[in-house]
Amino acid sequence: MKPVDQKAWLLVLPVVLCVAFSAVLPLMTIVNYSVQDIISPDQRVFVGTEWFRSVLRDNDLHEALLRQLVFSLAVLLVEIPLGIALALSMPATGWRASAVLVTVALSLLIPWNVVGTIWQIYGRTDIGLLGVTLTTLGVDYNYTGSSVDAWVTVLVMDVWHWTPLVALLCYAGLRAIPDAYYQAARIDGASRLAVFRYIQLPKLRGVLMIAVLLRFMDSFMIYTEPFVLTGGGPGNATTFLSQYLTQKAVGQFDLGPAAAFSLVYFLIILLLCFVLYNWMQRVGTGERHDG
Amino acid sequence: MARIELTDLAHAYGDTAPASPDGWALKPLTLEWEDGGAYALLGPSGCGKTTLLNIISGLVAPTRGRVLFDGRDVTRATPQERNIAQVFQFPVVYDTMTVRANLAFPLRNRGLPDAQVRERVGRIAEMLELAADLDRRAAGLTADAKQKISLGRGLVRSDVSAVLFDEPLTVIDPHLKWLLRRKLKQIHHELKLTLVYVTHDQVEALTFADRVVVMSAGRIVQSGTPEELFERPTHEFVGHFIGSPGMNFLPAHWRDGRLWVAGQPMAGALDAHLMERIAAAPEGRLRLGIRPEYLRLAPAEQPGALHVRVEHTQDVGTHRMMTARAGDTLLRARLPLDAAPAGEAWLAVLGPHACFYLDAELMR
Numbered sequence: 001m002k003p004v005d006q007k008a009w010l011l012v013l014p015v016v017l018c019v020a021f022s023a024v025l026p027l028m029t030i031v032n033y034s035v036q037d038i039i040s041p042d043q044r045v046f047v048g049t050e051w052f053r054s055v056l057r058d059n060d061l062h063e064a065l066l067r068q069l070v071f072s073l074a075v076l077l078v079e080i081p082l083g084i085a086l087a088l089s090m091p092a093t094g095w096r097a098s099a100v101l102v103t104v105a106l107s108l109l110i111p112w113n114v115v116g117t118i119w120q121i122y123g124r125t126d127i128g129l130l131g132v133t134l135t136t137l138g139v140d141y142n143y144t145g146s147s148v149d150a151w152v153t154v155l156v157m158d159v160w161h162w163t164p165l166v167a168l169l170c171y172a173g174l175r176a177i178p179d180a181y182y183q184a185a186r187i188d189g190a191s192r193l194a195v196f197r198y199i200q201l202p203k204l205r206g207v208l209m210i211a212v213l214l215r216f217m218d219s220f221m222i223y224t225e226p227f228v229l230t231g232g233g234p235g236n237a238t239t240f241l242s243q244y245l246t247q248k249a250v251g252q253f254d255l256g257p258a259a260a261f262s263l264v265y266f267l268i269i270l271l272l273c274f275v276l277y278n279w280m281q282r283v284g285t286g287e288r289h290d291g
Numbered sequence: 292m293a294r295i296e297l298t299d300l301a302h303a304y305g306d307t308a309p310a311s312p313d314g315w316a317l318k319p320l321t322l323e324w325e326d327g328g329a330y331a332l333l334g335p336s337g338c339g340k341t342t343l344l345n346i347i348s349g350l351v352a353p354t355r356g357r358v359l360f361d362g363r364d365v366t367r368a369t370p371q372e373r374n375i376a377q378v379f380q381f382p383v384v385y386d387t388m389t390v391r392a393n394l395a396f397p398l399r400n401r402g403l404p405d406a407q408v409r410e411r412v413g414r415i416a417e418m419l420e421l422a423a424d425l426d427r428r429a430a431g432l433t434a435d436a437k438q439k440i441s442l443g444r445g446l447v448r449s450d451v452s453a454v455l456f457d458e459p460l461t462v463i464d465p466h467l468k469w470l471l472r473r474k475l476k477q478i479h480h481e482l483k484l485t486l487v488y489v490t491h492d493q494v495e496a497l498t499f500a501d502r503v504v505v506m507s508a509g510r511i512v513q514s515g516t517p518e519e520l521f522e523r524p525t526h527e528f529v530g531h532f533i534g535s536p537g538m539n540f541l542p543a544h545w546r547d548g549r550l551w552v553a554g555q556p557m558a559g560a561l562d563a564h565l566m567e568r569i570a571a572a573p574e575g576r577l578r579l580g581i582r583p584e585y586l587r588l589a590p591a592e593q594p595g596a597l598h599v600r601v602e603h604t605q606d607v608g609t610h611r612m613m614t615a616r617a618g619d620t621l622l623r624a625r626l627p628l629d630a631a632p633a634g635e636a637w638l639a640v641l642g643p644h645a646c647f648y649l650d651a652e653l654m655r
Contacts, residue, residue, distance in 0.1 A: 183350050184383040188444060189371045189400040198385045198396075 027266075033259035051260035061261065063236065064244040065268070068220060071155065071240060075219040076212060078159050083166025083211065084204070088196075090171055101171075104164045112161075116228025119157045123229075143230065147237035150230050154238050157225050162218065166211045173207035174200060209280045213273055220269055241265055293360040293452035293485060295324040295347060300356030302342055308354055317342050318510040319356070324487070324502075326361075329479050331500035332489045335532070339509040340489045344455050347487065348377045360452050377455040378445040381462060382437035386430040390421055393429050394443045401448075415443045418478060434462045442471070446478060453485035460495065472499060493533050497521075505529050521582070522644070527651040530580050536612075539586070539622045541597075541640070543579040543647065545570045552579050553617040557641060558594035568654055569647060578648045583612075585644035586624035588636055595641035601632050 034052065037045045055061060086104070091097045110118070123143050125131035134141040143150045177199065185195045223242035226232055232239035232247070239247075245265065249258035302317040303309045312318065317339045324330055332340040345351040347358060349370040358366045365373050376397070385393050394412045403411075416422045419439045424432065429440055438459065445454050456475075460468045476499060479486050490496050496503050497517040504514040505528070512526040513519075524530040530538030541553045550557045550569065561569070569577065589596035599615035599622060606628065613624045613632060624638060647654040 178381070180379045180381055180383050183345075183377070184379060184441070184444075186350065187348065187370050187375065187377045188397040190396070191400070194400065198387060202385075202387045 030259045030262050033255050034263055036256055038255045047256065051256045052264070055257055055260045055264060060236075061244060064239055064241050067236075067238075068240045071151075071222070072216055072219045074155055075158055075162075076215055078155070079163045079166050079215055080208070080212060082159065082163050084170050084208075086163065086167035087170035087174055088200070090167070092175065101168070104167055106164075107161055108164050108168075110161070112224035113228055115157060115161050116225045119153060119160075119225070120229050123153055145234060147234055150226075150234055150237050154222070154226050154229060157229070158219060158222065161225075162215060166215065169207045169211045170204055173204045177203045205280075205283070209277070212280065213276060216276060217269060217273060220272070294326045294362075295322075295453060295485065295487075296359040296362075297322040297347070298357045298359065300343075300346065300353050300358065302339075302346060302351065302353045302355070315354075315509055317346070317353075318508075320511050322504070322511065322514070324485065327483045327485055328502065329476075329486045329500050330488065331496035331503045332487065332506060333491070333493060333496040333503050333532075334506035335491055338506045340506050341457055343506070344377070344457055344487065344489050347453070348375045348455050349373050350377075374448075374450065374452050375455065376445040376448055376451045376453070378441050378457065378459045380458040382434060382441045384429040384432075384437045384440050386428075388429055389426055390416075390429050390432070390440055391425040393440050394421075394425075394447055397444055397448055411447050411449065415447045418446075418474065419443050435464065435467055438462055439471070442475075446482070446484075449482070451484060453487060456486070456488045458490050459488075460490075468495075475499065493535070497533075505532060507532075523646060523653065524580070525653045527578070527580065527648050530582075530646070534582060534584075536583055536623045538580045538582050538646075539620075539624075540648070541579045541581075541617065541620050541622070542575075543569070543577045544574055545572065545577075552597055552640060553620050555597060555617070557597075561641065565647065565654065568649075572649050572654075576650050578651075579640065580646040580648055581640055581644060583623045583625040585642070586622070586626075587639050588626065588630055588632060589639040591637050593637060593639065595639060596637040597640045599636055599638055601634060601636050604632065 035046060035048060037047045037050075039045065090100050090104070107115075122128045122130045123141075125135050125142055131141060140146075141149055143153045181199050181203075182195065185199060190198070221242055222240055223246070226238035226240065226243060227246075230238055232243040245258060245261055248254050248261060298321050299319055300317065300321070301308075301315055301319040303315050309315060320343075332343060334340050342351060346353045349365070349368055349372070352367065356366075357364055360373060370377070385396060388396070391412060394415060395408050398408045398411060412425075413422070416425055419442060421436070421439055421443060424436065429437065432440070442456075442459060445456070460471060463471060472495065475486070475488075478484075486499075488496065488499050490499075497520075501516065502514060503517055503520055505512050505520065507528045513524065513529045515525075520529055520533050524533065524538065527538075527540060530540070543550060543552045545551070550561065550566075597617055599617045602614045602616055602621075604611050604613045604626075609628070611626045611628050611630055613626055613630075613636075615622045615624065615632075615636065615638070622638070626632070
C-alpha cells in the first residue's frame with residue numbers, strides 16, 4: 001500500500017475559492033432565483049420548476065431562439081470564409097505587413113455601443129453615407145422600417161466589427177506553416193487550390209476551431225448592436241436572445257422567469273459549443289480515403 | 292534525367308549584388324555534373340549548400356550566373372518546368388491524405404493515368420517498405436515514416452531531371468539511417484537518376500556519392516571522389532573536415548638547405564620539383580599535412596622522423612589513438628593496438644602521404 005496523504009487537497013483550496021467567487025456563487029444566485037417567485041425584496045415563494053416549464057413553453061422565446069440561431073449561423077458563414085480570404089491576401093513581410101495588420105485590427109478596438117452608433121448614423125437615409133448612397137442608387141433601404149434591412153444591417157455590423165479577428169487568427173496560423181511545405185508543394189507541382197486544400201486549410205484547423213467557437217459564442221450573446229440600432233425592432237426582427245432576456249429581467253422585472261431563462265440560455269450555449277468543438281475535432285482527422 | 296551545369300553562379304540574399312565579396316551567400320562558382328551520377332554537397336551549417344541546392348531546383352533564383360540542364364538554360368524556370376524532385380530536411384507530408392495519396396500527389400498533379408499512378412506508387416512503396424501503411428492517414432505516422440513518405444514523393448516520378456536531397460536523414464534514427472542510405476544507393480543503381488545529396492555528415496556523403504563537393508563559407512573548396520578528398524585534400528579545410536579525427540598540420544619551413552618541421556630539421560628524400568617550391572615558399576606560410584592514419588612509429592633518430600612527446604593514448608577498440616605534441620603543435624596518430632608508446636616517440640611524417648600547403652592551398 002502506498003501511503004496516502006489527504007493534505008494535498010489543501011493546495012487546491014485557493015483555486016476552489018477563486019472559482020467559487022468568480023463563477024459558482026453568481027451562478028447559484030441565478031439558480032436560487034429561478035426556483036422562486038420574487039414578489040418583493042422580503043417576500044418570496046418557492047415555485048419549483050414552474051418558471052422553467054413556462055420559459056420552455058414560451059412562444060416568443062422560441063422565436064427569439066430561432067432568430068438567434070439563424071443569425072449566428074449567418075455570422076459564421078460570412079465571417080469565417082471572409083476572414084480566411086483576408087488572411088490569405090495579407091502581405092507576409094515588410095512594412096506593408098505591419099500597416100495592413102494595424103488597419104485590419106482597427107475595428108477590433110472599437111467598443112460595441114460605438115460600433116452600433118457608427119452604423120446607426122452611417123445607415124441613416126437622411127445624413128448617413130451608406131443610407132444616402134443606397135437611396136440615391138434607388139435601393140429602398142430603411143433599417144427602422146424594414147425587418148430585413150434591420151437584420152442585414154446588424155449582420156453587416158458584426159461582420160465589419162469581427163471579421164478582422166478571424167483574419168488575424170488565420171494570419172497567425174498561416175505564418176506558422178514552415179516554408180518547406182510551400183516548397184514541397186511547388187516541387188510536387190501542386191496548384192494554388194491544392195496548396196490551400198491540402199496544406200493551408202489543414203494547418204489552420206486549430207485556429208479555425210478557436211475562431212468558430214469565439215465567433216459563435218460572441219454572436220450568440222449579441223446585445224449592444226441591435227439595442228443601439230433599433231432596440232430589437234422593427235417589430236421583433238432583431239430581438240435576439242439577450243434582448244429578450246433583458247426585456248424580461250429589466251423591463252418587466254420578472255426575476256424568476258428571467259433567471260430560469262438565463263440558465264436555459266447558458267445551457268444552450270454550452271451544449272452548442274460542445275457539439276461544435278467535438279465536430280471540429282473530428283473534421284480532418286477521421287479515417288477518410290482521399291484520392 | 293539531365294546533365295547539370297552551373298556557370299559563374301553566385302547568390303546573395305537581398306535584391307542587389309553585394310558591395311564586398313563577403314556579402315555573397317554563394318561566391319561565384321562553376322560546376323558540371325554528369326547525367327545519372329550520384330553527387331554530394333558536403334559542408335558545415337551555413338556554408339551555402341542548401342542555397343546552391345535550391346538554386347538548382349528553382350526555388351531560389353540566383354543573383355548571377357546560369358543553370359543549364361542538358362545545355363538548356365533553366366535559370367529562370369520554375370521547379371515544375373525543370374521537372375525536378377526535392378526532399379527536404381524535415382518531413383513534409385499532406386496530413387489529410389493517406390500515405391497512398393501522398394505518394395500519388397506529384398503524379399496526379401501532372402495528370403498521369405490511374406494505372407500508371409498505381410504502378411509507380413506500388414513500386415516505390417515496396418522499395419521504401421511502406422506497402423503495409425498505404426491506406427493509413429499520413430498524419431498519425433512517426434517522423435521516420437513521414438520522412439520515408441517525403442523520400443517516396445521525391446522518387447515516385449520516373450522522368451525527373453534530378454532528385455535533390457537536403458539532409459534528408461537528419462530526423463531518422465541511426466539504425467534506419469544505414470538502411471535508407473543503402474536503399475538510396477540501390478535506387479540510384481536501379482533508376483539511374485541524377486541524385487544530389489546535401490549533408491554535413493562526411494560519412495553520409497562519402498558512402499553515398501561518386502563525387503563529393505566540399506563547400507565552406509559560400510565557396511567550393513574541392514570537388515572529387517571520396518578517395519581524392521581523403522588522400523589529397525587540395526585545401527586545409529578539406530583535410531580538417533574529412534576524416535575523424537582530421538588531418539594533422541605542422542608548421543614547416545626551409546632553412547640552411549634543409550626542411551624543418553615543427554622546429555626540427557628533417558633528413559630524407561623529397562621530390563625535387565616539390566623541394567624547389569618549398570624552398571621558395573616565404574617563411575611562416577608553409578604547413579605539412581598528414582593524416583592520423585598514415586602516421587607510423589619510427590626508430591629513434593630515423594631520417595624523416597619527427598620527435599614528439601606523448602600526451603596520452605587511448606584504446607578505441609580496433610586501434611590505439613595517440614595524442615602527442617611536437618613543439619606547440621598537437622598531433623593525433625592512429626596506431627595499431629599493440630603499439631604502446633609512452634614518454635617520447637618518433638613519428639615518420641615524410642613520405643608519399645605527406646601534403647604541403649602554402650597559405651592553406653595544396654602545393655603540387
